Amino acid sequence: MLQPKRTKFRKQHKGRIHGEAKGGSTLNFGTFALKATEPERVTARQIEAARRAITRHMKRQGRVWIRIFPDVPVTSKPTEVRMGKGKGSVDFWACKVKPGRIMFEIDGVAETIAREALRLGANKLPVTTRVVVREDW
Numbered sequence: 001m002l003q004p005k006r007t008k009f010r011k012q013h014k015g016r017i018h019g020e021a022k023g024g025s026t027l028n029f030g031t032f033a034l035k036a037t038e039p040e041r042v043t044a045r046q047i048e049a050a051r052r053a054i055t056r057h058m059k060r061q062g063r064v065w066i067r068i069f070p071d072v073p074v075t076s077k078p079t080e081v082r083m084g085k086g087k088g089s090v091d092f093w094a095c096k097v098k099p100g101r102i103m104f105e106i107d108g109v110a111e112t113i114a115r116e117a118l119r120l121g122a123n124k125l126p127v128t129t130r131v132v133v134r135e136d137w
Contacts, residue, residue, distance in 0.1 A: 001044040002070050003093040011087055012073055017041070021100040029065045030105030032114040033132045040127040041094045042103070044070040050121035054104060057117040062108030070095040097127055 017039035027033050047070060054064055070093035077088035097103065104121060106114055115131055122129045 001048050001093075002066075003044055004069075004071050007071075007073070010073065011075055011090065015096070017096050017098055019098060021098040024067055024102055025100040027102065027105060027132060027134045028067075030063065030107035031134045032106050032111070032118060033067075033102045033134075034104040034118045034122055034125075034129050035132045036097045036101045036103055036127045036129055037099055038128050039096075039098050041072070041074070042068065042070070042097050042125060042127065043074075044093045044095075046125055047095070049124040050104065053124055054106065054117045054121040057120050058106065058109050058113060062106055062114075065105040067102045067105060068095045068097060072096060102132070103127075103129070 021036075025035070047066060047068065051064060051066060058064070072094045073090040074092050074094050075088040076091040103125070104118065106117060109117070111133070118129075118131050
């Protein structure tokens with residue numbers, strides 16, 4: 001699963017996800033892409049599950065690019081532990097996804113296969129998405 005090799009700080013505040021995506025909202029690599037339409041935190045496990053669903057449907061033809069990376073540490077305290085005694089330990093890594101962010105790009109397969117693969121991948125994610133197609137220019 002994806003996670004940073006090292007970070008400057010071990011833990012982070014929760015924060016909020018405001019506004020539209022500042023960058024990463026256009027296709028750079030593939031012909032078809034999965035674009036987020038709402039703000040949400042996507043975990044490393046969800047990214048990996050979506051990647052597996054996409055590559056499995058494509059039968060390992062073509063190429064998949066993952067355009068998001070889980071770099072936000074999410075902490076949690078163990079169950080049945082009283083309040084206080086500090087912040088919990090890092091439980092998993094997540095990525096804050098804003099609306100308009102391209103999450104996955106694929107290329108090298110037919111449009112019907114690409115759309116179905118991205119649909120299967122989108123089912124594994126907690127965000128509502130839409131398929132974007134590069135217009136030939």
